[in-house]
Amino acid sequence: MSYYNSSERTRQKKDAKRTSMMTAAVRVFAEKGYHAATVRDIVRDANVAIGTFYFYFPDKETLFVHLYEETADFLLQAIDQAVNSRVDLPHQLLKGIQAYVNIALYEPAVIQLLLVGGVGAVPSLTVRRAEFRERLITIWQRPLNTAISQGKIPPQNTRRVAEAYAGAFDENVLNLLSHPEPDIEAETAVQEMALFALRAAAYSGPSSVYPAKTS
Amino acid sequence: MSYYNSSERTRQKKDAKRTSMMTAAVRVFAEKGYHAATVRDIVRDANVAIGTFYFYFPDKETLFVHLYEETADFLLQAIDQAVNSRVDLPHQLLKGIQAYVNIALYEPAVIQLLLVGGVGAVPSLTVRRAEFRERLITIWQRPLNTAISQGKIPPQNTRRVAEAYAGAFDENVLNLLSHPEPDIEAETAVQEMALFALRAAAYSGPSSVYPAKTS
Amino acid sequence: MSYYNSSERTRQKKDAKRTSMMTAAVRVFAEKGYHAATVRDIVRDANVAIGTFYFYFPDKETLFVHLYEETADFLLQAIDQAVNSRVDLPHQLLKGIQAYVNIALYEPAVIQLLLVGGVGAVPSLTVRRAEFRERLITIWQRPLNTAISQGKIPPQNTRRVAEAYAGAFDENVLNLLSHPEPDIEAETAVQEMALFALRAAAYSGPSSVYPAKTS
Amino acid sequence: MSYYNSSERTRQKKDAKRTSMMTAAVRVFAEKGYHAATVRDIVRDANVAIGTFYFYFPDKETLFVHLYEETADFLLQAIDQAVNSRVDLPHQLLKGIQAYVNIALYEPAVIQLLLVGGVGAVPSLTVRRAEFRERLITIWQRPLNTAISQGKIPPQNTRRVAEAYAGAFDENVLNLLSHPEPDIEAETAVQEMALFALRAAAYSGPSSVYPAKTS
């Protein structure tokens, strides 16, 4: 075991390769979807032999599910942090949406994986997808509940509204991405989405989230 | 699938076999998704031999795409008709949503096929999916534009709002279906969805779509 | 179903192919043993495509186990019938051994399959092998028990003796088959084996099983 | 595997690693059979890296064959010594059988390896197996020949009888081992096997090998 203490560099190399393979896997899965993506596609993209794949991962499905969960965690955490960084509903929505759109712009594979890639593909994914949606909905629901208890918005079925938010934002983001130059339109989109959400919650406080627009 | 009876393509009675295979295909595709559904599954369900499948359809993918389009047409037409049956925004939204929810309740396969089944599965579907979303968005956009020109709602980016509607309704419907007894909750859901949409469009007319609820 | 009543010829053809594939499988399994025999070997031998194999059989292991059981049944039945065709121990042994040796000579694959081919190979075979040995031992044990009750041989542990018979005959047969011209030596071998078995059971009746040897 | 300590090959203490791998290999091969046993299984069991395996052994098959031969040598030598330690047929058989049964009881892996493990599995083993059986048969044949020349048993085909002995003892031992508590029954089994063998050789001298049993 301790014959050569090269274990440090080896470890790092191994981790690097592992990471590079996962990156390749995300690329391929995002591009082709779970079924159409073959293990051969992945290893070709990662420039390793097929056996190497199975040295690092037990099988294709496990890797996919793992990637899905990791990606979901990443997205949810980002949105959640953004939302929690503010205390008033307008800014909570704005920041949350901003976080979502940013990820969509700079890591489009995240959206591909979570919203498109493996939707009806892997049986064992159905559960994870449900969990992902549930957590996403919860993230949007919390600020709504708070706003109600603070009297900022009237009582309403926040669960349903949060669901609607989640679906609405997905569709807006997907459409944004399908544009030729998404980043240019992004800021406008974020504001419109936030205003949409605010109105939908019957928010009647300070109407704009941008102080400049004082009208 | 009762909704196929309304299709022009199936008026020829002689190919009841073709119809039965398409019905079976919808069932199987909806249940298992595109990839997991095998041609054998379909013909077994339709009680015909596998050769018969290839007499009527060129291949699995073509059939799926065809089914997807037909299903999309069916759904879009139903929503469109419902929307167009009214002239005021509140009722347009209400009716449209109602139509959507009804179809989801009584032909859940439609939702499976369009929203879940083959999303990231079939390459040649990407285009059709885009078209489907586009048309769906257009359906929701039109009444918004009308309402603006009538001064019922303030000017706004109706395209973005319509996208949000489409996504929001999908998510609400999907969540509704995942409940144990969707039909019981359906009416409430429809109203909440309509109110959500109305508020989101900054509608400020008669606040309720149901006269009884005068509060 | 009844469109073409060619079902008769088709059925027969199918059965014929099925049989020919099983024959090929026996050949290959007997020659190479379970693991070394690949499905490709079998279909090559049977002159069909690899898919055809899986059209007829669920998988390699199931086929092998089935073949093993069928072969075991065949051998056991043959020996059992031969033994039961006589009533005195000498002839029972003689006939039983004769049957065994005959099968070994004319269907050597039977011996390969049962004694060599898949001994330590397939987990699910362990049970079948144990059953096969058990039944074989029982076949040899019965005439011994009868002989004891008739006073033809002294009381003894017939179970152990029957085990010894089974093992002894196997080894004799295996050695016979490894000779250049087994059939020439076969008759002598059978007699020697029978005499061996008779002596081993302490049989003291008419010493020869062949009436001609009256001395 | 204690019996390898007696091997000349392992006298060099420096390669305890080699020995530990061989021991592990015997364990694993005996437990799973040649094909199911992977090199990884072996090195895991021996607590070394997989590369180490290939430093000591050219490949899996060579090791197996080597192990088989060594194990065969060990068993044959033990039986041979036991047989040669006596001069009269009854005790020669008794001692030989005793030696065999003892090894089976205390080193069951020996029996697994030689009789079960890789019988039809390794092509290059066929020859070694034949040699092993040949030597085993010879061991049993020699005392028979001696007994004939001493007039203790009538002339007979000692080759065939020796084959039968070998097969019979194998089967008896295998059955003994498959019992829940083999060691309890072992002594009885040995005596019955010896008497079986004596009778089968038409031995008519002092009937019991145990003077006490004077009946």
Next chain:
DNA sequence: TATGAATGAGAATTCATTCAT
């Protein structure tokens, strides 16, 4: 028209073996 036996490309996975460190 209808059948279903037959095909074979292609997918996932295993595992003996090599080799840079």
Next chain:
DNA sequence: TATGAATGAATTCTCATTCAT
């Protein structure tokens, strides 16, 4: 000597598709 990451040939099995009847 020892390690274990990396390799890729080989295997089993699936399934869309074809075609003789």
